[in-house]
Amino acid sequence: xxxxxxxxxxxSVFKGAPVELKCNYSYSGSPELFWYVQYSRQRLQxxxxxxxxxxxxxxxxxxxxxxxxxxxxxxxAQEEDSAMYYCALSGNSNTGKLIFGQGTTLQxxx
Amino acid sequence: xxxxxxxxxxxxxxMGQEVILRCVPISNHLYFYWYRQILGQKVEFLxxxxxxxxxxxxxxFDDQFxxxxxxxxxxxxxxxxTKLEDSAMYFCASSExxxVGNTIYFGEGSWxxxx
Numbered sequence: 001x002x003x004x005x006x007x008x009x010x011x012s013v014f015k016g017a018p019v020e021l022k023c024n025y026s027y028s029g030s031p032e033l034f035w036y037v038q039y040s041r042q043r044l045q046x047x048x049x050x051x052x053x054x055x056x057x058x059x060x061x062x063x064x065x066x067x068x069x070x071x072x073x074x075x076x077a078q079e080e081d082s083a084m085y086y087c088a089l090s091g092n093s094n095t096g097k098l099i100f101g102q103g104t105t106l107q108x109x110x
Numbered sequence: 111x112x113x114x115x116x117x118x119x120x121x122x123x124x125m126g127q128e129v130i131l132r133c134v135p136i137s138n139h140l141y142f143y144w145y146r147q148i149l150g151q152k153v154e155f156l157x158x159x160x161x162x163x164x165x166x167x168x169x170x171f172d173d174q175f176x177x178x179x180x181x182x183x184x185x186x187x188x189x190x191x192t193k194l195e196d197s198a199m200y201f202c203a204s205s206e207x208x209x210v211g212n213t214i215y216f217g218e219g220s221w222x223x224x225x
Contacts, residue, residue, distance in 0.1 A: 032210055043114075044153070044201065044216040051210060086153060095166035096141050096208035100153040 002027050004089050006101035013077050014109050021072040021104050023061075023087030031089045033063055033070040034098070038084040047072075047085070057081070077108045112136040114217035116202050122223045123192055131187045131220045133202030142185045143203040143214065144177065146170070153201065159185065192224045 003026040013019055025031060035047040048056045050063040050070060061072045070087060087101040115134045123129050135142050144156040157167040159177055174196075176188045185204075189196055202217040 036216075043218045046213055046215075049211075049213075090212075094208050095158040095160070096143065096205050096212060096214060097155050097158055097166055098145075098153075098214060099155065100145075102152045 002031075002089060002091055002099050004087050004099055004101035006085075006087055006104050008104045009102065010105045010107065012107040012109065015079055016076050019072075019074045019077045019081070019106065019108075021085050021087075021106065023070045023072065023101055025068050025070065025087075025089050027068075027089060027091060029091060031091050033061070034088045034090070035059070035061055035070075035072050036086040036088055036100075038086070038103075040083070044086065077106075079108045079110055082106055082108045114202055114204055114215050116200075116217035116220050118220055119218065120221045120223070122225060125194060125224055126191050129189045129192055129196075129222060131189075131200050131202070131222070133185045133187070133204075133217055134183050135185055135202070135204030136215055137183070139204035139206050139215075141165075141205045141208055142177075142179070143205075144187045145201040145203060145216075146198040147201065147219075148195075148198040156187075156200075189222075192222075194224050197222060197224045 005024045033050040036044045037047045038044050059074045084103050086103045088098045117132045142159040147153045155168050157171045158165045178186050199219045199221050201219045203214045205214045
């Protein structure tokens with residue numbers, strides 16, 4: 001079964017602290033993994049994807065196929081990072097369907 | 111930057127009524143989607159649409175639901191005979207293509223409350 005799991009509903013850190021938002025997936029093939037972010041009262045927007053291997057707004061995520069994980073990391077959290085973060089998976093269906101995790105609210109305190 | 115737009119942003123309807131949620135995808139996109147998010151739950155895929163046909167639908171997308179592209183710009187989701195459990199945020203999305211490297215762009219959502 002295709003599934004994305006984000007174990008933490010809420011992650012609260014102080015500004016400047018490191019952040020790791022956990023994501024594990026279950027998929028039999030070779031999925032493409034994404035992180036989407038939703039800032040307060042805004043739309044879901046793509047933050048990064050595993051194939052790009054890039055850093056966006058200081059965030060990085062590495063696909064670990066052995067652990068079936070795609071954790072999102074940032075070394076120094078900023079208050080403006082406070083948002084809802086969703087890990088998502090796209091399989092091989094060629095229909096563009098995304099499977100989302102439950103989402104994690106990141107709260108960065110001053 | 112082009113955006114997916116949705117109307118209405120919020121609709122309250124009585125149980126049993128029909129609802130149409132409207133979306134204008136990004137103009138050069140060919141693939142269209144509806145997702146929904148019940149309060150406190152995950153974003154769930156409902157349906158994908160390409161070339162005037164449904165290309166994939168989830169178990170949630172039963173006979174109560176239908177999608178249509180009535181003209182060259184709009185993409186609609188119709189919910190017949192709404193139920194209380196249809197109360198959710200409905201997101202429209204679109205993409206240029208599918209497959210590796212594709213980006214799906216989301217609208218701001220239409221919040222449906224069934225009373």
